[in-house]
Amino acid sequence: MENKKVLIVDDQNGIRVLLMEVFSGEGYEAYQASNGKEALELVQQVTPDIVLLDMKIPGMDGLEILKQIKQMKPNMNVIMMTAYGELDMIKEATELGALMHFTKPFDIDEMRVAVNMTLDGSKSPTVNT
Secondary structure, eight states: OOOOEEEEEOSOHHHHHHHHHHHHHTTOEEEEESSHHHHHHHHHHHOOSEEEEESOOSSSOHHHHHHHHHHHOTTOEEEEEESSOOHHHHHHHHHHTOOEEEESSOOHHHHHHHHHHHHHSOSSOOOOO
16 A cells, blocks of 8 residues: 655744654655745645645745645645644635644644544545445
């Protein structure tokens, strides 16, 4: 079975390194991007199974990246990461199709469990009738 792919998008190197280690250790193929342009290129090239996306990224912010990801891949799983309680942005991200959000500093185990549960679930969210 092919490994699931996780894309980590954050301008903070420390967070990318930490999440890369965690998800590589879980047996996923982990990719990282420090900005929106890199993130969108990776979405096109590797089609990750899930994207962990920081809300605040210099240049193209998380909501703009999320919009573009959803235009390219409408069924892409996206979990937002936010440094502060940006409730209006979180609400908008949810409306744009983000699955959930984590406020930094987040519990790495909770993040790991959320990703595992999302990727262990049926590949498509459609219900068979």
